[in-house]
Amino acid sequence: MSKLFSPKLFSLLKAGLDRKQLSNDVMAGIVVGIVALPLAIAFAVASGVSPDKGLITAIVAGLIISFFGGSRVQIGGPTGAFIVIVYGIVETHGIGGLIISTIMAGILLVIFGCLKLGTLLKYFPHPLIVGFTSGIALVIFSTQIKDALGLDIDKVPSDFLAKWEMYFTHIDSLNLTALILTVATILITIYSKKITSKIPGSFIAIIAITLSVQLFELPVTTIESFFGEIPTSISISFPAIEWGNLTQYIAPAITIALLGAIESLLSAVVADGMIGGNHRSNTELIAQGIANIVTPFFGGIPATGAIARTATNIKNGGRTPIAGIVHALTLLLIMLFFGKWAKLIPMSCLAGVLIVVSYNMSEWRVFRSILKSSGFDILVLLSTFFLTVLVDLTIAIEVGVVLSAVLFMKRMADKGEQIQKDVNIDLIEDYSDLPKDISVYEISGPFFFASAKEYAQLIQQIGLKSKTIVIRMRHVPFIDATGFHNFKSVIQTLQNSDVTIILSGVNESVLQDMKRYDLISKIGEDQIFDSFNHALDYAKVCQN
Numbered sequence: 001m002s003k004l005f006s007p008k009l010f011s012l013l014k015a016g017l018d019r020k021q022l023s024n025d026v027m028a029g030i031v032v033g034i035v036a037l038p039l040a041i042a043f044a045v046a047s048g049v050s051p052d053k054g055l056i057t058a059i060v061a062g063l064i065i066s067f068f069g070g071s072r073v074q075i076g077g078p079t080g081a082f083i084v085i086v087y088g089i090v091e092t093h094g095i096g097g098l099i100i101s102t103i104m105a106g107i108l109l110v111i112f113g114c115l116k117l118g119t120l121l122k123y124f125p126h127p128l129i130v131g132f133t134s135g136i137a138l139v140i141f142s143t144q145i146k147d148a149l150g151l152d153i154d155k156v157p158s159d160f161l162a163k164w165e166m167y168f169t170h171i172d173s174l175n176l177t178a179l180i181l182t183v184a185t186i187l188i189t190i191y192s193k194k195i196t197s198k199i200p201g202s203f204i205a206i207i208a209i210t211l212s213v214q215l216f217e218l219p220v221t222t223i224e225s226f227f228g229e230i231p232t233s234i235s236i237s238f239p240a241i242e243w244g245n246l247t248q249y250i251a252p253a254i255t256i257a258l259l260g261a262i263e264s265l266l267s268a269v270v271a272d273g274m275i276g277g278n279h280r281s282n283t284e285l286i287a288q289g290i291a292n293i294v295t296p297f298f299g300g301i302p303a304t305g306a307i308a309r310t311a312t313n314i315k316n317g318g319r320t321p322i323a324g325i326v327h328a329l330t331l332l333l334i335m336l337f338f339g340k341w342a343k344l345i346p347m348s349c350l351a352g353v354l355i356v357v358s359y360n361m362s363e364w365r366v367f368r369s370i371l372k373s374s375g376f377d378i379l380v381l382l383s384t385f386f387l388t389v390l391v392d393l394t395i396a397i398e399v400g401v402v403l404s405a406v407l408f409m410k411r412m413a414d415k416g417e418q419i420q421k422d423v424n425i426d427l428i429e430d431y432s433d434l435p436k437d438i439s440v441y442e443i444s445g446p447f448f449f450a451s452a453k454e455y456a457q458l459i460q461q462i463g464l465k466s467k468t469i470v471i472r473m474r475h476v477p478f479i480d481a482t483g484f485h486n487f488k489s490v491i492q493t494l495q496n497s498d499v500t501i502i503l504s505g506v507n508e509s510v511l512q513d514m515k516r517y518d519l520i521s522k523i524g525e526d527q528i529f530d531s532f533n534h535a536l537d538y539a540k541v542c543q544n
Contacts, residue, residue: 029326118281150175
């Protein structure tokens with residue numbers, strides 16, 4: 001069990017913490033706490049629940065995820081990805097249904113971790129993840145139009161097309177003041193970093209816009225006029241569970257658990273790339289599960305790893321779970337002593353913050369690059385995107401995974417004869433006479449979503465032990481979008497460590513795909529060779 005559930009915090013405490021690093025973690029935690037404040041409120045409001053539920057989630061879940069998690073730097077809490085799901089569950093089952101669904105999802109996450117499904121992420125193709133992330137971003141953006149424009153609408157439909165139809169039919173009720181405040185929030189959030197990078201733009205925007213509304217008594221909707229008073233305390237309550245109706249919460253629970261697992265592990269993988277670390281995926285899933293079991297009893301909503309806040313933690317010097325714990329405690333102090341003022345925040349200001357969040361989530365540049373790749377990847381991307389926006393996120397993920405598997409099998413069948421013809425399985429290369437600072441790694445077979453993570457990890461491990469690594473690709477028939485995503489990441493890591501990367505035996509179709517994904521310029525055209533012998537000669541020259 002110790003291997004299955006081994007929190008990073010416990011390991012680091014056992015090894016001993018450096019005092020200087022502890023100081024850095026505390027400062028990073030305070031900064032992330034300030035960053036999380038407007039986001040926690042905005043995510044809760046957009047999900048159709050009161051603002052305090054977002055704060056409680058960031059505090060309780062954030063504390064548990066950092067304390068028990070398998071990542072050194074993961075920051076947990078409410079995220080934009082859950083807005084669509086939470087809103088739909090509240091609409092259908094009410095707050096009570098959301099609480100039960102979240103607890104059940106937490107139990108599922110613990111089971112995922114105990115069954116060692118933490119490596120599941122590698123089986124999700126990159127176009128699939130980008131497709132549903134971009135879809136969620138568009139849905140979030142669409143939910144903010146009412147408040148951004150100050151439209152006089154009592155209830156906005158949940159359906160995407162119906163929502164926009166209602167916006168256009170009520171455009172004559174546009175509140176110009178609300179629109180100006182929304183635009184001002186967006187501009188402050190984006191451009192304040194040119195003045196100061198220490199204080200997050202969203203926090204500056206909320207303070208400035210809220211003060212302006214109060215000083216000039218501007219006619220816009222605020223949190224108080226929409227939700228009333230915000231509680232400034234945390235209490236435990238137990239949901240009334242009707243055991244006979246539990247089956248109706250299975251589907252929402254699976255959706256929360258599945259998305260929570262994907263988001264948290266994806267965030268942890270991104271964090272590993274930024275700090276050169278290695279998270280414990282099964283421990284992380286169990287920690288996420290515990291957080292989602294416990295948080296609803298305090299009035300919270302679903303939580304997972306937050307990529308943006310985790311990146312902020314890293315950039316501000318956070319390197320241990322202490323930073324995540326301090327982030328949660330910072331939010332707790334803000335809620336207890338300043339929470340009563342949060343009710344004055346204008347809804348149009350929160351809309352501006354979420355519009356920026358949705359833009360950052362959209363990954364439109366990556367989306368555009370995948371549209372230039374193979375037809376298989378494009379089909380997975382667009383199918384997942386449109387199903388997320390127009391139908392349902394759960395269906396989008398299910399269809400995307402099945403479609404990826406079917407298309408991969410077809411692609412492998414098409415390439416099967418070529419692989420059989422080209423690969424000599426009895427030939428074993430001898431690299432023992434190479435200089436000690438030159439490593440060779442050969443990729444045999446397709447570099448696709450099911451193998452991309454292992455290939456990338458092995459290349460990184462081997463490459464970091466030498467000054468030059470020659471990657472042989474003579475038996476790679478194709479690389480999909482997930483493969484290129486992982487390949488680009490490991491190349492960046494090795495180059496940051498001053499390791500020279502040389503490729504040999506790249507076939508013409510893979511070479512063309514590399515150009516589309518801008519890998520040729522990153523590696524250097526003069527470091528890609530047709531012949532392995534020429535690649536070795538160049539590697540030896542690099543050593544001199």
